[in-house]
Amino acid sequence: MTAPVLEAVDVVRTFGATRALDGVSVRVEAGRSVGVVGESGSGKSTLLRQLLALDSPTAGEVRYRGEPLARRDRGLLRRLRADVQPVFQDPRSSLDPRMRVGAVVAEPLRSLRVPGDHRERVTEVLAAVGLDPDVATRYPAQFSGGQRQRIAIARALAPRPSVLIADEPVSALDVSVRGQVVELLQRLATEQGLTLVLVSHDIAIVGRLCERTVVLHHGRVVEEGPTASVLADPQEAYTRRLLAAVPQLPGV
Amino acid sequence: MTALLSVEDLTVTTSTGRRILDGVSWSLDAGGRLGVVGESGSGKSMTALAVLGLLPEGMRASGRVLLDGEDLLTLPPRRLARVRGAQVAMVFQEPLTALDPLMPVGRQITGPLRLHRGLRGAAARDEAARLARLVHLDDTERILGSYPWQLSGGQRQRVALAMALACEPRVLLADEPTTALDVTVQAEVLDLLDDLVDRTGVALVLVTHDLPVVARVARDLVVMRDGRVVEHTPVAAALAGGRAAYTRELVGAARAVTGLPTTGGPR
Numbered sequence: 001m002t003a004p005v006l007e008a009v010d011v012v013r014t015f016g017a018t019r020a021l022d023g024v025s026v027r028v029e030a031g032r033s034v035g036v037v038g039e040s041g042s043g044k045s046t047l048l049r050q051l052l053a054l055d056s057p058t059a060g061e062v063r064y065r066g067e068p069l070a071r072r073d074r075g076l077l078r079r080l081r082a083d084v085q086p087v088f089q090d091p092r093s094s095l096d097p098r099m100r101v102g103a104v105v106a107e108p109l110r111s112l113r114v115p116g117d118h119r120e121r122v123t124e125v126l127a128a129v130g131l132d133p134d135v136a137t138r139y140p141a142q143f144s145g146g147q148r149q150r151i152a153i154a155r156a157l158a159p160r161p162s163v164l165i166a167d168e169p170v171s172a173l174d175v176s177v178r179g180q181v182v183e184l185l186q187r188l189a190t191e192q193g194l195t196l197v198l199v200s201h202d203i204a205i206v207g208r209l210c211e212r213t214v215v216l217h218h219g220r221v222v223e224e225g226p227t228a229s230v231l232a233d234p235q236e237a238y239t240r241r242l243l244a245a246v247p248q249l250p251g252v
Numbered sequence: 253m254t255a256l257l258s259v260e261d262l263t264v265t266t267s268t269g270r271r272i273l274d275g276v277s278w279s280l281d282a283g284g285r286l287g288v289v290g291e292s293g294s295g296k297s298m299t300a301l302a303v304l305g306l307l308p309e310g311m312r313a314s315g316r317v318l319l320d321g322e323d324l325l326t327l328p329p330r331r332l333a334r335v336r337g338a339q340v341a342m343v344f345q346e347p348l349t350a351l352d353p354l355m356p357v358g359r360q361i362t363g364p365l366r367l368h369r370g371l372r373g374a375a376a377r378d379e380a381a382r383l384a385r386l387v388h389l390d391d392t393e394r395i396l397g398s399y400p401w402q403l404s405g406g407q408r409q410r411v412a413l414a415m416a417l418a419c420e421p422r423v424l425l426a427d428e429p430t431t432a433l434d435v436t437v438q439a440e441v442l443d444l445l446d447d448l449v450d451r452t453g454v455a456l457v458l459v460t461h462d463l464p465v466v467a468r469v470a471r472d473l474v475v476m477r478d479g480r481v482v483e484h485t486p487v488a489a490a491l492a493g494g495r496a497a498y499t500r501e502l503v504g505a506a507r508a509v510t511g512l513p514t515t516g517g518p519r
Contacts, residue, residue, distance in 0.1 A: 040405075175502065204511060242436060246262065246464075
């Protein structure tokens, strides 16, 4: 059996007296999709930073393709940086307003020193997210929220990662646009065989996108399993409370 | 029956002549529950600000905003200030912006009680405690003695609601009151809003981008887009398939995105 692409093993992260993560274990298998659901203070953002190797655990470890991430292992970290790409919540603040879209999308190619024709790759990934090649010459501010999120996804795809880690990728978007971005992520995951990790407070979005769901509460995994069974037959009181709280439109 | 609050042909223009709101009309009966929904840029928050006479510098409003037949748009600033808070109260998305960071919340609740209702000393403190219990701030003593930063987001929004209700207003205008809250806290605050409208008889205008939130609390619905009213209809009729194509589109998108899939998971 091959090792998971990413794996958190009994990860503890403390900030002073606060245990933001209190022994969290999560496996992310290649080509699958995992959603991490939690409210504020659940530790989901701390876990996200661990999986992106932007922070180190106080105890426990994070493994990338079976190898424990250690601060000193530059080679391993470099491979992870190219292979695991983040998509953040608000494309307004994650896209540099002074850079043209083409430069924004090519940025990971430059910083990771990816060989090959960057301009060609930019055109390719823009097409993959449904944008014309000529948007490359414009500035992020000239685009709507949904289009900016497409640009952010194109940038993440540029270095041909196998894993996308998305942090609330649609929470800042209007509802009519949200569905389109969810569909885009779904299509990209299927077509390109991407592994998807989605971190969100929104269990409905996780329900749409992810095969497995992990429910995080006060720094612990309270429930984990196939999304269908977590939604239909939640075992934990907290999961039931979370599901009951989601505002629903009555009737169908 | 005449409406308690009615907005008639409300148009808001920027200093450069651009129309932010274009002929907005709707009405709210006493004890009514109106949801105003729209996506970003639809003008829903601008409508709320115009009703309150709180438009940003340089913007001009025309049309009428009638509260009990009196046009708020033509009221002199000092009279309008007395209506605002006393008769039309408001709650915003982020209660931290409405609360004074340097003052215990108890004193912030007694402020309007002194100003608008002339309550002093023990009478004001007793009324503040009653309001705190009304919004289910249990552990009342401790909370009234706390500063805003010592409270959670949900507690802060309850304090903001207590302040808004302090003067027994006739209309409560709430602009995205639960958007910044966690989903379980949001559910509690929505239940509270629902309960407050029932118990105090205050008429509610709930401005939000979130249709399921409106469906949970409001009875009537105004759908806005690009500064205009697309449709004014009972919530139930909109959910059963609104007359306007845009309403149907919004309802469809909300069902697709915010609905919990019954089977769950893709592929």
